[in-house]
Amino acid sequence: MSEPGSGQGGTHSGERVCPSNPNVSCGDCRLGDLCLPITLDAGEINQLDEIVKRGRPLKRGDALYRQGEKFTSVFAVRSGSVKSFQTALDGEERVTGLYLPGEILGMGGISSMQYDNTAVALETASVCEIPFHLLEELSVKIPSLQGRFFRLMSQEITKDQKMLTMVSTNTAEERVSALLLSISARNHHRKLSQTCFILPMTRAEIGSYLGLTLETVSRIFSRLQKQGLIKVDNKEITIEELDGLKALAKVSS
Amino acid sequence: MSEPGSGQGGTHSGERVCPSNPNVSCGDCRLGDLCLPITLDAGEINQLDEIVKRGRPLKRGDALYRQGEKFTSVFAVRSGSVKSFQTALDGEERVTGLYLPGEILGMGGISSMQYDNTAVALETASVCEIPFHLLEELSVKIPSLQGRFFRLMSQEITKDQKMLTMVSTNTAEERVSALLLSISARNHHRKLSQTCFILPMTRAEIGSYLGLTLETVSRIFSRLQKQGLIKVDNKEITIEELDGLKALAKVSS
DNA sequence: CGATAAGTTGAACTGGCTCAAGTCATGTGG
């Protein structure tokens, strides 16, 4: 039904500007209004463009950075998807974030000057690397870039706190529903289908992210399907009753 | 044993500079090396000083800001303690943060331009209010202030993710131990006793913060006391076996 | 001093976990 790598970015294979083309600049990038440059004018985007490094596409499992490494850059997902996770003392991985195209990651490393988690591609993905010391210098020259970055970090704080509230209060069913709705809303924001998408994570990764076991995640999917709220075909999810799912998730957005 | 308001700040009542004196400037504040100005030189501190508003002390229950209100300022705790919480759809309060002297709060409001939680004083407290638009302007002029604020926000992200990992994986015992150790470490950093302190929150608030019920928190306290790791006298906690508690908490710091 | 909020402790219950036994998809080497 879908070859590997088609999860999030692949549905756009017919576009003018290929999202994994390393030569596309920030001004041309179709994610322009989601990513860092959103509030910048053309001249400023060019300045930002010069400090952005665009590497070759990553394969599933490739790391953007690793927990404990010296912090150098933040990253913007251009296509595909990325997860971040912390490795506990016992070696267990705990997923802390899922990042889709247009989203920024790595900001947790700024304070301690080393990355506080590991980020790996969940599928074939391309990312922009933004060396932080250059971004800082540029932010002093372009106040609106500083403002944009303050806002981005604030967004991450808000997101994490929402997640924290959810994991510590909501039931398994509410958490799984909320995750599906979150992916749905982010797809919608990127002009993709909000009712049908490929899950970029395995059941185990979803469980780790939501504080559940993989068996519970699987059972909830089956239950939601039985209730007619979603259709599950392996990793392909179709939301049949968006409002019903929202009622179940008990979250504002 | 201790009158209200003596929890965190009151133990310093014999100091030269009274922490609730609204006339003390950033340069004179005994929290100087914990709070915002940490990396600034004398001239820069004076500039920051001019934008900081120091109101009269807050009483227990007074709000610094409320969820949904227009975002205007971030706040630094000068003395006392502050909690932040989100109000769910059903009206339930979920504690999302505990802030002790020298710590900054309110940064979650920057992105959406409205506060994403409510912050109230847990005891008599004094705070500095820093209007954000002035802080932004000043940050462009003082690059090290921009850097400092980037680092502060990053710290908040790291803290939240650590909390998220903890709440979704650790047992009740580990969570309670970790909170006690966190308060202990923060007290130590502020040159207060790391083994004996007054809990600024009720059992219900601690439970809400850690994703537990108040009964469980109470039971864990009793259990830890029975094991000889801590001594509990209502809100006064004495850590008897710091290393034992650390072993139990299973956290790095 | 009396009212009310905070905290403790016990007993029974339950949502999600653990363990187990399978099926199904994906990909690899012969």
Added chain:
DNA sequence: CCACATGACTTGAGCCAGTTCAACTTATCG
């Protein structure tokens, strides 16, 4: 291109950490 290995997923049964409900004690404060 098939066979087989391996990882991903599903489903069931029993269990347990933490919840819920309840009764009580202890602090706080007008």
